[in-house]
Amino acid sequence: MIRTIIKRVLQMIPMLFVISLISFALIKLAPGDPINSFVTPDMNPDDVERIRQSLGLDQPIYVQYIRWLANVFQGNFGYSISNSQPVLEQILERIPATLGLMGTSLFLTLLLSIPLGLVAAAYEDRWIDKFLNGLSYVGISIPVFWFGMILIDFFSIRLGWFPSLGMRTIGETSFSDMAWHAVLPVATLTFQGCASYYRYVRSNTINQLKEDYVLFGYAKGLSKLHVLARHVLKNALLPVITLLGMSLPQIISGAFITESIFSWPGMGSLGINAIFQLDYPVIMAITLFSALLLIIGNLLADIAYTIIDPRIREKE
Structure with a gap:
Protein backbone atom coordinates (compact mmCIF):
# COMPACT_ATOMS: atom_id res chain seq x y z
CA MET A 1 0.00 0.00 0.00
CA ILE A 2 2.84 2.38 0.82
CA ARG A 3 4.32 1.92 -2.66
CA THR A 4 0.94 2.68 -4.19
CA ILE A 5 0.60 5.87 -2.16
CA ILE A 6 4.12 7.03 -3.11
CA LYS A 7 3.45 6.24 -6.76
CA ARG A 8 0.19 8.20 -6.76
CA VAL A 9 1.80 11.16 -4.99
CA LEU A 10 4.56 11.27 -7.62
CA GLN A 11 1.93 11.15 -10.36
CA MET A 12 0.31 14.25 -8.91
CA ILE A 13 3.16 16.49 -10.10
CA PRO A 14 2.81 15.94 -13.88
CA MET A 15 -0.99 15.91 -13.55
CA LEU A 16 -1.02 19.29 -11.85
CA PHE A 17 1.44 20.63 -14.43
CA VAL A 18 -0.78 19.58 -17.34
CA ILE A 19 -3.88 20.96 -15.62
CA SER A 20 -2.15 24.29 -14.98
CA LEU A 21 -0.90 24.49 -18.59
CA ILE A 22 -4.31 23.83 -20.11
CA SER A 23 -6.10 26.11 -17.65
CA PHE A 24 -3.67 28.97 -18.24
CA ALA A 25 -4.09 28.68 -22.01
CA LEU A 26 -7.89 28.57 -21.81
CA ILE A 27 -8.01 31.58 -19.52
CA LYS A 28 -5.81 33.62 -21.84
CA LEU A 29 -7.88 32.58 -24.87
CA ALA A 30 -11.13 33.59 -23.19
CA PRO A 31 -12.68 36.87 -24.35
CA GLY A 32 -12.25 39.98 -22.24
CA ASP A 33 -9.40 42.00 -20.80
CA PRO A 34 -8.79 42.40 -17.05
CA ILE A 35 -7.38 45.87 -17.73
CA ASN A 36 -10.90 47.09 -18.47
CA SER A 37 -11.68 47.18 -14.75
CA PHE A 38 -8.97 49.82 -14.30
CA VAL A 39 -9.66 51.86 -17.43
CA THR A 40 -11.82 54.99 -17.36
CA PRO A 41 -13.12 56.80 -20.45
CA ASP A 42 -10.80 59.80 -19.93
CA TYR A 65 3.08 31.18 -17.82
CA ILE A 66 6.75 30.55 -17.02
CA ARG A 67 6.84 33.48 -14.62
CA TRP A 68 3.62 32.34 -12.96
CA LEU A 69 4.89 28.76 -12.66
CA ALA A 70 8.21 29.89 -11.20
CA ASN A 71 6.37 31.93 -8.57
CA VAL A 72 4.10 28.98 -7.73
CA PHE A 73 7.12 26.75 -7.05
CA GLN A 74 8.20 29.40 -4.54
CA GLY A 75 4.77 29.34 -2.88
CA ASN A 76 3.75 32.65 -4.41
CA PHE A 77 0.44 32.63 -6.30
CA GLY A 78 0.62 36.32 -7.02
CA TYR A 79 -1.80 39.11 -6.19
CA SER A 80 -5.43 39.49 -7.10
CA ILE A 81 -6.03 41.89 -9.95
CA SER A 82 -9.34 43.04 -8.50
CA ASN A 83 -8.34 43.78 -4.88
CA SER A 84 -4.49 43.57 -4.90
CA GLN A 85 -4.55 41.07 -2.03
CA PRO A 86 -2.26 37.98 -1.94
CA VAL A 87 -4.07 35.14 -3.70
CA LEU A 88 -2.77 32.43 -1.36
CA GLU A 89 -4.09 34.24 1.71
CA GLN A 90 -7.54 34.54 0.14
CA ILE A 91 -7.58 30.83 -0.76
CA LEU A 92 -6.44 29.68 2.68
CA GLU A 93 -9.00 31.96 4.29
CA ARG A 94 -11.88 30.46 2.31
CA ILE A 95 -10.88 26.78 2.08
CA PRO A 96 -12.26 25.89 5.56
CA ALA A 97 -15.71 27.18 4.58
CA THR A 98 -15.76 25.07 1.41
CA LEU A 99 -14.36 21.95 3.05
CA GLY A 100 -16.81 22.31 5.92
CA LEU A 101 -19.74 22.58 3.53
CA MET A 102 -18.54 19.68 1.36
CA GLY A 103 -17.53 17.46 4.26
CA THR A 104 -20.81 17.90 6.13
CA SER A 105 -22.93 17.24 3.06
CA LEU A 106 -20.85 14.20 2.10
CA PHE A 107 -21.08 12.76 5.62
CA LEU A 108 -24.87 13.20 5.67
CA THR A 109 -25.12 11.78 2.15
CA LEU A 110 -23.39 8.55 3.17
CA LEU A 111 -25.21 8.44 6.50
CA LEU A 112 -28.61 8.57 4.78
CA SER A 113 -28.09 6.87 1.43
CA ILE A 114 -26.44 3.66 2.72
CA PRO A 115 -29.21 2.56 5.13
CA LEU A 116 -31.93 3.72 2.74
CA GLY A 117 -30.36 1.70 -0.08
CA LEU A 118 -30.15 -1.37 2.13
CA VAL A 119 -33.78 -1.04 3.22
CA ALA A 120 -35.01 -0.51 -0.33
CA ALA A 121 -33.10 -3.57 -1.57
CA ALA A 122 -34.32 -5.73 1.34
CA TYR A 123 -37.93 -4.80 0.50
CA GLU A 124 -37.60 -4.72 -3.28
CA ASP A 125 -40.75 -3.80 -5.21
CA ARG A 126 -42.66 -2.99 -2.03
CA TRP A 127 -44.14 0.39 -1.21
CA ILE A 128 -41.06 1.73 0.59
CA ASP A 129 -38.82 0.72 -2.32
CA LYS A 130 -41.11 2.43 -4.83
CA PHE A 131 -41.34 5.56 -2.68
CA LEU A 132 -37.58 5.86 -2.26
CA ASN A 133 -37.02 5.19 -5.98
CA GLY A 134 -39.40 7.97 -6.91
CA LEU A 135 -37.69 10.34 -4.49
CA SER A 136 -34.27 9.45 -5.91
CA TYR A 137 -35.46 10.13 -9.47
CA VAL A 138 -36.59 13.58 -8.35
CA GLY A 139 -33.23 14.24 -6.71
CA ILE A 140 -31.28 13.18 -9.79
CA SER A 141 -33.46 15.24 -12.15
CA ILE A 142 -33.51 18.55 -10.25
CA PRO A 143 -30.53 20.88 -10.92
CA VAL A 144 -28.73 21.80 -7.72
CA PHE A 145 -29.06 25.56 -8.28
CA TRP A 146 -32.83 25.28 -8.85
CA PHE A 147 -33.34 23.14 -5.75
CA GLY A 148 -31.31 25.63 -3.69
CA MET A 149 -33.49 28.52 -4.85
CA ILE A 150 -36.65 26.53 -4.03
CA LEU A 151 -35.37 25.97 -0.49
CA ILE A 152 -34.60 29.68 -0.10
CA ASP A 153 -38.04 30.67 -1.36
CA PHE A 154 -39.93 28.23 0.87
CA PHE A 155 -37.93 27.97 4.10
CA SER A 156 -36.40 31.46 4.18
CA ILE A 157 -38.78 33.84 2.45
CA ARG A 158 -42.16 32.21 3.08
CA LEU A 159 -41.63 30.49 6.43
CA GLY A 160 -38.66 32.48 7.75
CA TRP A 161 -37.17 29.42 9.45
CA PHE A 162 -33.61 29.69 8.15
CA PRO A 163 -31.36 32.51 6.91
CA SER A 164 -31.07 32.63 3.15
CA LEU A 165 -27.63 34.17 2.65
CA GLY A 166 -24.22 34.29 4.25
CA MET A 167 -22.34 32.16 6.73
CA ARG A 168 -22.95 34.14 9.91
CA THR A 169 -25.26 36.77 11.32
CA ILE A 170 -23.56 40.15 11.66
CA GLY A 171 -22.02 40.37 15.10
CA GLU A 172 -22.45 36.65 15.84
CA THR A 173 -19.44 34.32 16.11
CA SER A 174 -21.01 31.21 17.67
CA PHE A 175 -20.92 27.78 16.06
CA SER A 176 -24.69 27.41 16.40
CA ASP A 177 -25.25 30.52 14.29
CA MET A 178 -22.94 29.20 11.57
CA ALA A 179 -24.66 25.80 11.68
CA TRP A 180 -28.04 27.52 11.35
CA HIS A 181 -26.84 29.31 8.21
CA ALA A 182 -25.47 26.05 6.81
CA VAL A 183 -28.74 24.12 7.00
CA LEU A 184 -30.08 25.08 3.57
CA PRO A 185 -26.83 24.80 1.55
CA VAL A 186 -25.99 21.47 3.21
CA ALA A 187 -29.53 20.22 2.54
CA THR A 188 -29.19 21.24 -1.11
CA LEU A 189 -26.00 19.25 -1.62
CA THR A 190 -27.12 16.30 0.53
CA PHE A 191 -30.42 15.80 -1.30
CA GLN A 192 -28.76 15.53 -4.70
CA GLY A 193 -25.93 13.37 -3.35
CA CYS A 194 -28.29 10.96 -1.60
CA ALA A 195 -30.24 10.46 -4.81
CA SER A 196 -27.14 9.18 -6.65
CA TYR A 197 -25.55 7.15 -3.87
CA TYR A 198 -28.85 5.55 -2.89
CA ARG A 199 -29.26 4.11 -6.38
CA TYR A 200 -25.83 2.49 -6.31
CA VAL A 201 -26.25 1.05 -2.81
CA ARG A 202 -29.65 -0.36 -3.68
CA SER A 203 -28.46 -1.91 -6.94
CA ASN A 204 -25.35 -3.45 -5.39
CA THR A 205 -27.32 -4.78 -2.41
CA ILE A 206 -29.89 -6.45 -4.66
CA ASN A 207 -27.08 -8.21 -6.53
CA GLN A 208 -25.45 -9.31 -3.28
CA LEU A 209 -28.71 -10.70 -1.91
CA LYS A 210 -28.72 -13.22 -4.77
CA GLU A 211 -25.31 -14.62 -3.83
CA ASP A 212 -24.86 -18.05 -2.26
CA TYR A 213 -23.37 -16.73 0.99
CA VAL A 214 -26.62 -14.87 1.70
CA LEU A 215 -28.68 -18.02 1.18
CA PHE A 216 -26.26 -19.90 3.42
CA GLY A 217 -26.73 -17.27 6.12
CA TYR A 218 -30.48 -17.62 5.97
CA ALA A 219 -30.12 -21.41 6.09
CA LYS A 220 -28.12 -21.01 9.34
CA GLY A 221 -31.04 -19.13 10.81
CA LEU A 222 -29.54 -15.64 10.66
CA SER A 223 -31.97 -12.75 10.55
CA LYS A 224 -32.26 -10.47 7.54
CA LEU A 225 -30.88 -7.57 9.55
CA HIS A 226 -27.86 -9.61 10.64
CA VAL A 227 -27.11 -10.73 7.08
CA LEU A 228 -27.44 -7.18 5.73
CA ALA A 229 -25.33 -5.53 8.43
CA ARG A 230 -22.60 -8.15 8.89
CA HIS A 231 -22.15 -9.63 5.42
CA VAL A 232 -23.92 -7.78 2.61
CA LEU A 233 -23.03 -4.24 3.66
CA LYS A 234 -19.27 -4.53 3.18
CA ASN A 235 -19.55 -6.13 -0.26
CA ALA A 236 -22.20 -3.65 -1.38
CA LEU A 237 -20.04 -0.68 -0.36
CA LEU A 238 -17.01 -1.59 -2.49
CA PRO A 239 -18.36 -0.05 -5.73
CA VAL A 240 -19.64 2.95 -3.72
CA ILE A 241 -16.06 3.76 -2.65
CA THR A 242 -15.04 3.91 -6.30
CA LEU A 243 -18.07 6.09 -7.02
CA LEU A 244 -17.05 8.39 -4.18
CA GLY A 245 -13.67 9.05 -5.77
CA MET A 246 -15.18 9.53 -9.22
CA SER A 247 -17.93 11.88 -8.01
CA LEU A 248 -15.65 14.30 -6.14
CA PRO A 249 -15.56 16.66 -9.16
CA GLN A 250 -19.36 16.86 -9.03
CA ILE A 251 -19.28 17.43 -5.27
CA ILE A 252 -16.80 20.28 -5.62
CA SER A 253 -18.58 21.88 -8.59
CA GLY A 254 -21.89 21.49 -6.76
CA ALA A 255 -20.42 23.20 -3.73
CA PHE A 256 -19.21 26.07 -5.93
CA ILE A 257 -22.68 26.56 -7.38
CA THR A 258 -24.33 26.26 -3.98
CA GLU A 259 -21.92 28.78 -2.47
CA SER A 260 -22.81 31.34 -5.12
CA ILE A 261 -26.55 30.82 -4.50
CA PHE A 262 -26.33 31.10 -0.72
CA SER A 263 -23.46 33.66 -0.66
CA TRP A 264 -21.38 31.18 1.30
CA PRO A 265 -17.88 32.69 1.67
CA GLY A 266 -15.90 29.76 0.30
CA MET A 267 -13.72 29.04 -2.70
CA GLY A 268 -16.75 28.78 -4.95
CA SER A 269 -18.02 32.30 -4.42
CA LEU A 270 -14.44 33.58 -4.69
CA GLY A 271 -14.01 31.72 -7.97
CA ILE A 272 -17.29 32.97 -9.42
CA ASN A 273 -16.35 36.57 -8.64
CA ALA A 274 -12.87 36.05 -10.10
CA ILE A 275 -14.36 34.74 -13.36
CA PHE A 276 -16.64 37.74 -13.75
CA GLN A 277 -13.75 40.10 -13.00
CA LEU A 278 -11.25 38.17 -15.17
CA ASP A 279 -8.98 37.86 -12.15
CA TYR A 280 -6.47 35.42 -13.70
CA PRO A 281 -4.26 34.78 -10.63
CA VAL A 282 -7.26 33.86 -8.47
CA ILE A 283 -8.79 31.64 -11.16
CA MET A 284 -5.53 29.74 -11.64
CA ALA A 285 -5.01 29.27 -7.90
CA ILE A 286 -8.55 27.95 -7.39
CA THR A 287 -8.16 25.62 -10.36
CA LEU A 288 -4.96 24.15 -8.93
CA PHE A 289 -6.37 23.78 -5.43
CA SER A 290 -9.53 22.15 -6.78
CA ALA A 291 -7.49 19.72 -8.86
CA LEU A 292 -5.35 18.93 -5.81
CA LEU A 293 -8.46 18.21 -3.75
CA LEU A 294 -9.77 15.87 -6.45
CA ILE A 295 -6.50 13.97 -6.71
CA ILE A 296 -6.24 13.60 -2.94
CA GLY A 297 -9.86 12.45 -2.79
CA ASN A 298 -9.27 9.75 -5.40
CA LEU A 299 -6.14 8.64 -3.53
CA LEU A 300 -8.10 8.32 -0.29
CA ALA A 301 -10.77 6.32 -2.12
CA ASP A 302 -8.13 3.90 -3.41
CA ILE A 303 -6.67 3.52 0.09
CA ALA A 304 -10.11 2.81 1.55
CA TYR A 305 -10.77 0.27 -1.20
CA THR A 306 -7.52 -1.50 -0.34
CA ILE A 307 -8.31 -1.57 3.36
CA ILE A 308 -11.83 -2.93 2.92
CA ASP A 309 -11.10 -5.51 0.20
CA PRO A 310 -8.33 -8.00 1.21
CA ARG A 311 -8.00 -9.19 -2.39
CA ILE A 312 -6.52 -5.84 -3.38
CA ARG A 313 -3.89 -6.10 -0.63
CA GLU A 314 -2.89 -9.56 -1.79
CA LYS A 315 -2.23 -8.32 -5.34
CA GLU A 316 0.10 -5.55 -4.15
Whole structure:
Protein backbone atom coordinates (compact mmCIF):
# COMPACT_ATOMS: atom_id res chain seq x y z
CA MET A 1 0.00 0.00 0.00
CA ILE A 2 2.84 2.38 0.82
CA ARG A 3 4.32 1.92 -2.66
CA THR A 4 0.94 2.68 -4.19
CA ILE A 5 0.60 5.87 -2.16
CA ILE A 6 4.12 7.03 -3.11
CA LYS A 7 3.45 6.24 -6.76
CA ARG A 8 0.19 8.20 -6.76
CA VAL A 9 1.80 11.16 -4.99
CA LEU A 10 4.56 11.27 -7.62
CA GLN A 11 1.93 11.15 -10.36
CA MET A 12 0.31 14.25 -8.91
CA ILE A 13 3.16 16.49 -10.10
CA PRO A 14 2.81 15.94 -13.88
CA MET A 15 -0.99 15.91 -13.55
CA LEU A 16 -1.02 19.29 -11.85
CA PHE A 17 1.44 20.63 -14.43
CA VAL A 18 -0.78 19.58 -17.34
CA ILE A 19 -3.88 20.96 -15.62
CA SER A 20 -2.15 24.29 -14.98
CA LEU A 21 -0.90 24.49 -18.59
CA ILE A 22 -4.31 23.83 -20.11
CA SER A 23 -6.10 26.11 -17.65
CA PHE A 24 -3.67 28.97 -18.24
CA ALA A 25 -4.09 28.68 -22.01
CA LEU A 26 -7.89 28.57 -21.81
CA ILE A 27 -8.01 31.58 -19.52
CA LYS A 28 -5.81 33.62 -21.84
CA LEU A 29 -7.88 32.58 -24.87
CA ALA A 30 -11.13 33.59 -23.19
CA PRO A 31 -12.68 36.87 -24.35
CA GLY A 32 -12.25 39.98 -22.24
CA ASP A 33 -9.40 42.00 -20.80
CA PRO A 34 -8.79 42.40 -17.05
CA ILE A 35 -7.38 45.87 -17.73
CA ASN A 36 -10.90 47.09 -18.47
CA SER A 37 -11.68 47.18 -14.75
CA PHE A 38 -8.97 49.82 -14.30
CA VAL A 39 -9.66 51.86 -17.43
CA THR A 40 -11.82 54.99 -17.36
CA PRO A 41 -13.12 56.80 -20.45
CA ASP A 42 -10.80 59.80 -19.93
CA MET A 43 -7.67 57.74 -19.21
CA ASN A 44 -4.61 58.29 -21.37
CA PRO A 45 -3.58 55.30 -23.54
CA ASP A 46 -0.06 55.54 -22.13
CA ASP A 47 -1.46 55.09 -18.62
CA VAL A 48 -3.40 52.04 -19.78
CA GLU A 49 -0.23 50.56 -21.21
CA ARG A 50 1.68 51.22 -17.99
CA ILE A 51 -1.01 49.35 -16.04
CA ARG A 52 -0.71 46.45 -18.48
CA GLN A 53 3.06 46.40 -18.03
CA SER A 54 2.82 46.56 -14.25
CA LEU A 55 0.60 43.49 -14.29
CA GLY A 56 2.89 41.65 -16.70
CA LEU A 57 0.15 41.29 -19.31
CA ASP A 58 2.23 42.85 -22.07
CA GLN A 59 4.47 39.75 -22.27
CA PRO A 60 3.85 36.76 -24.58
CA ILE A 61 1.62 34.09 -23.09
CA TYR A 62 4.43 31.56 -22.65
CA VAL A 63 6.52 34.14 -20.75
CA GLN A 64 3.57 34.88 -18.48
CA TYR A 65 3.08 31.18 -17.82
CA ILE A 66 6.75 30.55 -17.02
CA ARG A 67 6.84 33.48 -14.62
CA TRP A 68 3.62 32.34 -12.96
CA LEU A 69 4.89 28.76 -12.66
CA ALA A 70 8.21 29.89 -11.20
CA ASN A 71 6.37 31.93 -8.57
CA VAL A 72 4.10 28.98 -7.73
CA PHE A 73 7.12 26.75 -7.05
CA GLN A 74 8.20 29.40 -4.54
CA GLY A 75 4.77 29.34 -2.88
CA ASN A 76 3.75 32.65 -4.41
CA PHE A 77 0.44 32.63 -6.30
CA GLY A 78 0.62 36.32 -7.02
CA TYR A 79 -1.80 39.11 -6.19
CA SER A 80 -5.43 39.49 -7.10
CA ILE A 81 -6.03 41.89 -9.95
CA SER A 82 -9.34 43.04 -8.50
CA ASN A 83 -8.34 43.78 -4.88
CA SER A 84 -4.49 43.57 -4.90
CA GLN A 85 -4.55 41.07 -2.03
CA PRO A 86 -2.26 37.98 -1.94
CA VAL A 87 -4.07 35.14 -3.70
CA LEU A 88 -2.77 32.43 -1.36
CA GLU A 89 -4.09 34.24 1.71
CA GLN A 90 -7.54 34.54 0.14
CA ILE A 91 -7.58 30.83 -0.76
CA LEU A 92 -6.44 29.68 2.68
CA GLU A 93 -9.00 31.96 4.29
CA ARG A 94 -11.88 30.46 2.31
CA ILE A 95 -10.88 26.78 2.08
CA PRO A 96 -12.26 25.89 5.56
CA ALA A 97 -15.71 27.18 4.58
CA THR A 98 -15.76 25.07 1.41
CA LEU A 99 -14.36 21.95 3.05
CA GLY A 100 -16.81 22.31 5.92
CA LEU A 101 -19.74 22.58 3.53
CA MET A 102 -18.54 19.68 1.36
CA GLY A 103 -17.53 17.46 4.26
CA THR A 104 -20.81 17.90 6.13
CA SER A 105 -22.93 17.24 3.06
CA LEU A 106 -20.85 14.20 2.10
CA PHE A 107 -21.08 12.76 5.62
CA LEU A 108 -24.87 13.20 5.67
CA THR A 109 -25.12 11.78 2.15
CA LEU A 110 -23.39 8.55 3.17
CA LEU A 111 -25.21 8.44 6.50
CA LEU A 112 -28.61 8.57 4.78
CA SER A 113 -28.09 6.87 1.43
CA ILE A 114 -26.44 3.66 2.72
CA PRO A 115 -29.21 2.56 5.13
CA LEU A 116 -31.93 3.72 2.74
CA GLY A 117 -30.36 1.70 -0.08
CA LEU A 118 -30.15 -1.37 2.13
CA VAL A 119 -33.78 -1.04 3.22
CA ALA A 120 -35.01 -0.51 -0.33
CA ALA A 121 -33.10 -3.57 -1.57
CA ALA A 122 -34.32 -5.73 1.34
CA TYR A 123 -37.93 -4.80 0.50
CA GLU A 124 -37.60 -4.72 -3.28
CA ASP A 125 -40.75 -3.80 -5.21
CA ARG A 126 -42.66 -2.99 -2.03
CA TRP A 127 -44.14 0.39 -1.21
CA ILE A 128 -41.06 1.73 0.59
CA ASP A 129 -38.82 0.72 -2.32
CA LYS A 130 -41.11 2.43 -4.83
CA PHE A 131 -41.34 5.56 -2.68
CA LEU A 132 -37.58 5.86 -2.26
CA ASN A 133 -37.02 5.19 -5.98
CA GLY A 134 -39.40 7.97 -6.91
CA LEU A 135 -37.69 10.34 -4.49
CA SER A 136 -34.27 9.45 -5.91
CA TYR A 137 -35.46 10.13 -9.47
CA VAL A 138 -36.59 13.58 -8.35
CA GLY A 139 -33.23 14.24 -6.71
CA ILE A 140 -31.28 13.18 -9.79
CA SER A 141 -33.46 15.24 -12.15
CA ILE A 142 -33.51 18.55 -10.25
CA PRO A 143 -30.53 20.88 -10.92
CA VAL A 144 -28.73 21.80 -7.72
CA PHE A 145 -29.06 25.56 -8.28
CA TRP A 146 -32.83 25.28 -8.85
CA PHE A 147 -33.34 23.14 -5.75
CA GLY A 148 -31.31 25.63 -3.69
CA MET A 149 -33.49 28.52 -4.85
CA ILE A 150 -36.65 26.53 -4.03
CA LEU A 151 -35.37 25.97 -0.49
CA ILE A 152 -34.60 29.68 -0.10
CA ASP A 153 -38.04 30.67 -1.36
CA PHE A 154 -39.93 28.23 0.87
CA PHE A 155 -37.93 27.97 4.10
CA SER A 156 -36.40 31.46 4.18
CA ILE A 157 -38.78 33.84 2.45
CA ARG A 158 -42.16 32.21 3.08
CA LEU A 159 -41.63 30.49 6.43
CA GLY A 160 -38.66 32.48 7.75
CA TRP A 161 -37.17 29.42 9.45
CA PHE A 162 -33.61 29.69 8.15
CA PRO A 163 -31.36 32.51 6.91
CA SER A 164 -31.07 32.63 3.15
CA LEU A 165 -27.63 34.17 2.65
CA GLY A 166 -24.22 34.29 4.25
CA MET A 167 -22.34 32.16 6.73
CA ARG A 168 -22.95 34.14 9.91
CA THR A 169 -25.26 36.77 11.32
CA ILE A 170 -23.56 40.15 11.66
CA GLY A 171 -22.02 40.37 15.10
CA GLU A 172 -22.45 36.65 15.84
CA THR A 173 -19.44 34.32 16.11
CA SER A 174 -21.01 31.21 17.67
CA PHE A 175 -20.92 27.78 16.06
CA SER A 176 -24.69 27.41 16.40
CA ASP A 177 -25.25 30.52 14.29
CA MET A 178 -22.94 29.20 11.57
CA ALA A 179 -24.66 25.80 11.68
CA TRP A 180 -28.04 27.52 11.35
CA HIS A 181 -26.84 29.31 8.21
CA ALA A 182 -25.47 26.05 6.81
CA VAL A 183 -28.74 24.12 7.00
CA LEU A 184 -30.08 25.08 3.57
CA PRO A 185 -26.83 24.80 1.55
CA VAL A 186 -25.99 21.47 3.21
CA ALA A 187 -29.53 20.22 2.54
CA THR A 188 -29.19 21.24 -1.11
CA LEU A 189 -26.00 19.25 -1.62
CA THR A 190 -27.12 16.30 0.53
CA PHE A 191 -30.42 15.80 -1.30
CA GLN A 192 -28.76 15.53 -4.70
CA GLY A 193 -25.93 13.37 -3.35
CA CYS A 194 -28.29 10.96 -1.60
CA ALA A 195 -30.24 10.46 -4.81
CA SER A 196 -27.14 9.18 -6.65
CA TYR A 197 -25.55 7.15 -3.87
CA TYR A 198 -28.85 5.55 -2.89
CA ARG A 199 -29.26 4.11 -6.38
CA TYR A 200 -25.83 2.49 -6.31
CA VAL A 201 -26.25 1.05 -2.81
CA ARG A 202 -29.65 -0.36 -3.68
CA SER A 203 -28.46 -1.91 -6.94
CA ASN A 204 -25.35 -3.45 -5.39
CA THR A 205 -27.32 -4.78 -2.41
CA ILE A 206 -29.89 -6.45 -4.66
CA ASN A 207 -27.08 -8.21 -6.53
CA GLN A 208 -25.45 -9.31 -3.28
CA LEU A 209 -28.71 -10.70 -1.91
CA LYS A 210 -28.72 -13.22 -4.77
CA GLU A 211 -25.31 -14.62 -3.83
CA ASP A 212 -24.86 -18.05 -2.26
CA TYR A 213 -23.37 -16.73 0.99
CA VAL A 214 -26.62 -14.87 1.70
CA LEU A 215 -28.68 -18.02 1.18
CA PHE A 216 -26.26 -19.90 3.42
CA GLY A 217 -26.73 -17.27 6.12
CA TYR A 218 -30.48 -17.62 5.97
CA ALA A 219 -30.12 -21.41 6.09
CA LYS A 220 -28.12 -21.01 9.34
CA GLY A 221 -31.04 -19.13 10.81
CA LEU A 222 -29.54 -15.64 10.66
CA SER A 223 -31.97 -12.75 10.55
CA LYS A 224 -32.26 -10.47 7.54
CA LEU A 225 -30.88 -7.57 9.55
CA HIS A 226 -27.86 -9.61 10.64
CA VAL A 227 -27.11 -10.73 7.08
CA LEU A 228 -27.44 -7.18 5.73
CA ALA A 229 -25.33 -5.53 8.43
CA ARG A 230 -22.60 -8.15 8.89
CA HIS A 231 -22.15 -9.63 5.42
CA VAL A 232 -23.92 -7.78 2.61
CA LEU A 233 -23.03 -4.24 3.66
CA LYS A 234 -19.27 -4.53 3.18
CA ASN A 235 -19.55 -6.13 -0.26
CA ALA A 236 -22.20 -3.65 -1.38
CA LEU A 237 -20.04 -0.68 -0.36
CA LEU A 238 -17.01 -1.59 -2.49
CA PRO A 239 -18.36 -0.05 -5.73
CA VAL A 240 -19.64 2.95 -3.72
CA ILE A 241 -16.06 3.76 -2.65
CA THR A 242 -15.04 3.91 -6.30
CA LEU A 243 -18.07 6.09 -7.02
CA LEU A 244 -17.05 8.39 -4.18
CA GLY A 245 -13.67 9.05 -5.77
CA MET A 246 -15.18 9.53 -9.22
CA SER A 247 -17.93 11.88 -8.01
CA LEU A 248 -15.65 14.30 -6.14
CA PRO A 249 -15.56 16.66 -9.16
CA GLN A 250 -19.36 16.86 -9.03
CA ILE A 251 -19.28 17.43 -5.27
CA ILE A 252 -16.80 20.28 -5.62
CA SER A 253 -18.58 21.88 -8.59
CA GLY A 254 -21.89 21.49 -6.76
CA ALA A 255 -20.42 23.20 -3.73
CA PHE A 256 -19.21 26.07 -5.93
CA ILE A 257 -22.68 26.56 -7.38
CA THR A 258 -24.33 26.26 -3.98
CA GLU A 259 -21.92 28.78 -2.47
CA SER A 260 -22.81 31.34 -5.12
CA ILE A 261 -26.55 30.82 -4.50
CA PHE A 262 -26.33 31.10 -0.72
CA SER A 263 -23.46 33.66 -0.66
CA TRP A 264 -21.38 31.18 1.30
CA PRO A 265 -17.88 32.69 1.67
CA GLY A 266 -15.90 29.76 0.30
CA MET A 267 -13.72 29.04 -2.70
CA GLY A 268 -16.75 28.78 -4.95
CA SER A 269 -18.02 32.30 -4.42
CA LEU A 270 -14.44 33.58 -4.69
CA GLY A 271 -14.01 31.72 -7.97
CA ILE A 272 -17.29 32.97 -9.42
CA ASN A 273 -16.35 36.57 -8.64
CA ALA A 274 -12.87 36.05 -10.10
CA ILE A 275 -14.36 34.74 -13.36
CA PHE A 276 -16.64 37.74 -13.75
CA GLN A 277 -13.75 40.10 -13.00
CA LEU A 278 -11.25 38.17 -15.17
CA ASP A 279 -8.98 37.86 -12.15
CA TYR A 280 -6.47 35.42 -13.70
CA PRO A 281 -4.26 34.78 -10.63
CA VAL A 282 -7.26 33.86 -8.47
CA ILE A 283 -8.79 31.64 -11.16
CA MET A 284 -5.53 29.74 -11.64
CA ALA A 285 -5.01 29.27 -7.90
CA ILE A 286 -8.55 27.95 -7.39
CA THR A 287 -8.16 25.62 -10.36
CA LEU A 288 -4.96 24.15 -8.93
CA PHE A 289 -6.37 23.78 -5.43
CA SER A 290 -9.53 22.15 -6.78
CA ALA A 291 -7.49 19.72 -8.86
CA LEU A 292 -5.35 18.93 -5.81
CA LEU A 293 -8.46 18.21 -3.75
CA LEU A 294 -9.77 15.87 -6.45
CA ILE A 295 -6.50 13.97 -6.71
CA ILE A 296 -6.24 13.60 -2.94
CA GLY A 297 -9.86 12.45 -2.79
CA ASN A 298 -9.27 9.75 -5.40
CA LEU A 299 -6.14 8.64 -3.53
CA LEU A 300 -8.10 8.32 -0.29
CA ALA A 301 -10.77 6.32 -2.12
CA ASP A 302 -8.13 3.90 -3.41
CA ILE A 303 -6.67 3.52 0.09
CA ALA A 304 -10.11 2.81 1.55
CA TYR A 305 -10.77 0.27 -1.20
CA THR A 306 -7.52 -1.50 -0.34
CA ILE A 307 -8.31 -1.57 3.36
CA ILE A 308 -11.83 -2.93 2.92
CA ASP A 309 -11.10 -5.51 0.20
CA PRO A 310 -8.33 -8.00 1.21
CA ARG A 311 -8.00 -9.19 -2.39
CA ILE A 312 -6.52 -5.84 -3.38
CA ARG A 313 -3.89 -6.10 -0.63
CA GLU A 314 -2.89 -9.56 -1.79
CA LYS A 315 -2.23 -8.32 -5.34
CA GLU A 316 0.10 -5.55 -4.15
